Amino acid sequence: xxxxxxxxxxxxxxxxxxxxxxxxxxxxxxxxxxxxxxxxxxxxxxxxxxxxxxxxxxxxxxxxxxxxxxxxxxxxxxxxxxxxxxxxxxxxxxxxxxxxxxxxxxxxxxxxxxxxxxxxxxxxxxxxxxxxxxxxxxxxxxxxxxxxxxxxxxxxxxxxxxxxxxxxxxxxxxxxxxxxxxxxxxxxxxxxxxxxxxxxxxxxxxxxxxxxxxxxxxxxxxxxxxxxxxxxxxxxxxxxxxxxxxxxxxxxxxxxxxxxxxxxxxxxxxxxxxxxxxxxxxxxxxxxxxxxxxxxxxxxxxxxxxxxxxxxxxxxxxxxxxxxxxxxxxxxxxxxxxxxxxxxxxxxxxxxxxxxxxxxxxxxxxxxxxxxxxxxxxxxxxxxxxxxxxxxxxxxxxxxxxxxxxxxxxxxxxxxxxxxxxxxxxxxxxxxxxxxxxxxxxxxxxxxxxxxxxxxxxxxxxxxxxxxxxxxx
RNA sequence: GUCCCCAUCGUCUAGCCUGGCCCAGGACACCGGCCUUUCACGCCGGCGACGCGGGUUCGAAUCCCGCUGGGGACGCCA
Numbered sequence: 001x002x003x004x005x006x007x008x009x010x011x012x013x014x015x016x017x018x019x020x021x022x023x024x025x026x027x028x029x030x031x032x033x034x035x036x037x038x039x040x041x042x043x044x045x046x047x048x049x050x051x052x053x054x055x056x057x058x059x060x061x062x063x064x065x066x067x068x069x070x071x072x073x074x075x076x077x078x079x080x081x082x083x084x085x086x087x088x089x090x091x092x093x094x095x096x097x098x099x100x101x102x103x104x105x106x107x108x109x110x111x112x113x114x115x116x117x118x119x120x121x122x123x124x125x126x127x128x129x130x131x132x133x134x135x136x137x138x139x140x141x142x143x144x145x146x147x148x149x150x151x152x153x154x155x156x157x158x159x160x161x162x163x164x165x166x167x168x169x170x171x172x173x174x175x176x177x178x179x180x181x182x183x184x185x186x187x188x189x190x191x192x193x194x195x196x197x198x199x200x201x202x203x204x205x206x207x208x209x210x211x212x213x214x215x216x217x218x219x220x221x222x223x224x225x226x227x228x229x230x231x232x233x234x235x236x237x238x239x240x241x242x243x244x245x246x247x248x249x250x251x252x253x254x255x256x257x258x259x260x261x262x263x264x265x266x267x268x269x270x271x272x273x274x275x276x277x278x279x280x281x282x283x284x285x286x287x288x289x290x291x292x293x294x295x296x297x298x299x300x301x302x303x304x305x306x307x308x309x310x311x312x313x314x315x316x317x318x319x320x321x322x323x324x325x326x327x328x329x330x331x332x333x334x335x336x337x338x339x340x341x342x343x344x345x346x347x348x349x350x351x352x353x354x355x356x357x358x359x360x361x362x363x364x365x366x367x368x369x370x371x372x373x374x375x376x377x378x379x380x381x382x383x384x385x386x387x388x389x390x391x392x393x394x395x396x397x398x399x400x401x402x403x404x405x406x407x408x409x410x411x412x413x414x415x416x417x418x419x420x421x422x423x424x425x426x427x428x429x430x431x432x433x434x435x436x437x438x439x440x441x442x443x444x445x446x447x448x449x450x451x452x453x454x455x456x457x458x459x460x461x462x463x464x465x466x467x468x469x470x471x472x473x
Numbered sequence: 474g475u476c477c478c479c480a481u482c483g484u485c486u487a488g489c490c491u492g493g494c495c496c497a498g499g500a501c502a503c504c505g506g507c508c509u510u511u512c513a514c515g516c517c518g519g520c521g522a523c524g525c526g527g528g529u530u531c532g533a534a535u536c537c538c539g540c541u542g543g544g545g546a547c548g549c550c551a
Binding site for chain 2: 118163207237268275356444
């Protein structure tokens with residue numbers, strides 16, 4: 001019998017949940033779901049000075065928005081202090097840890113000195129064999145790491161990675177204020193929580209030997225490790241604010257669909273043949289660490305945009321309507337208490353969804369449909385609504401007025417007939433009508449616009465444009 | 474500086490493990506054309522890569538070594 005897979009995502013709540021973090025979460029989630037295992041969420045808030053509640057809220061909101069559901073947690077390390085304390089005591093008892101009285105300043109000085117000499121800036125072991133315990137002097141607790149030998153990490157993605165123990169030093173596991181540090185709690189937690197696979201960013205690879213030693217020291221079996229590559233900005237440096245939006249919620253606010261973001265991030269480093277677009281089910285079914293690359297990937301906003309467009313095009317109108325609604329409100333196209341049904345909002349979507357890459361872009365394009373009063377593009381109105389076109393618009397008014405119900409085919413027939421009689425190319429008729437009905441020169445197909453607006457509104461707007469032409473003289 | 478990781482079109486990638494099917498395939502972007510009532514969508518075509526140098530082999534993008542380049546780590550941050 002094989003042990004069930006158990007993975008975790010362990011962000012630190014010190015800022016926004018960013019793109020890189022989400023991809024790590026996603027790979028863990030996919031791995032868990034693929035294997036029918038469990039996905040644990042753990043908040044690494046051991047740094048009291050930098051962790052914030054807002055950040056935790058944002059992490060949870062981001063995960064929910066993306067649909068990355070977790071099976072256990074969120075656990076918070078600040079609530080697990082007694083567990084860490086116990087483990088530190090265990091190490092102390094077994095002489096695998098010791099107090100260190102060196103001051104931060106001292107350490108800092110030595111580090112710089114070593115570095116300037118071209119040496120590895122590691123702890124020199126001053127307190128390692130010190131037997132006296134000065135009273136009232138603050139101290140940290142260090143893990144006593146082996147001086148010789150080597151640690152081999154069996155990385156699922158990279159194979160064996162060997163680190164010489166002499167490259168490592170005695171890391172601090174307890175700060176002078178008594179709180180535990182990351183490298184220690186991560187081991188205690190992953191071990192204690194029965195995590196089977198640690199899938200995390202490449203930047204943790206060099207921490208892994210220290211952690212492996214800690215597992216050994218604590219008498220816990222090491223989990224399997226898989227270090228995925230990092231996401232870089234266009235300049236090939238680690239993705240950061242400098243590269244523009246990196247927080248997940250910023251993408252939500254820019255009108256990206258969660259499915260599109262997930263799909264994009266999944267394809268950053270993972271592939272399944274030549275397939276670009278995946279449903280979640282397909283991702284889960286096909287996900288495998290074997291198809292994850294080890295080289296770093298540059299984040300490409302253009303491709304994300306394209307994917308978002310694909311998702312917008314293919315989304316169910318009703319579903320998209322729900323996602324579009326907040327943007328309509330934000331843009332002032334609908335009021336907060338518009339009282340419209342999802343069906344009503346969904347109505348123009350089939351004619352709009354081929355024309356927008358983001359929801360932010362889509363919202364204003366629907367103004368003509370939602371707003372009672374048209375906002376005209378002045379230049380367009382001056383150019384297209386003139387005396388020449390007036391009689392033809394009037395002809396349309398008469399004809400449409402006689403129709404019982406508007407249909408695409410009959411509308412097309414009517415427009416073509418009127419254009420022909422006027423010896424105009426269809427576009428010469430359609431464009432002024434478009435301006436009259438939508439206020440601008442770019443819109444869905446003109447017959448769709450008429451159908452969307454309905455008989456009453458269409459006639460009203462056409463009549464208003466005739467009035468406008470008369471007034472301008 | 475030291476250690477570790479990585480290296481296919483501008484970008485994401487397939488192929489690499491199990492050499493020949495690859496004078497390297499797909500996608501985004503870009504360029505050109507078609508479609509067309511506007512804007513788009515769509516369709517067709519084009520541009521474009523195995524970092525360099527050595528080996529191994531009948532044969533290397535694929536295996537080995539070196540170099541170069543990029544990234545990461547070296548905190549009482551995570």
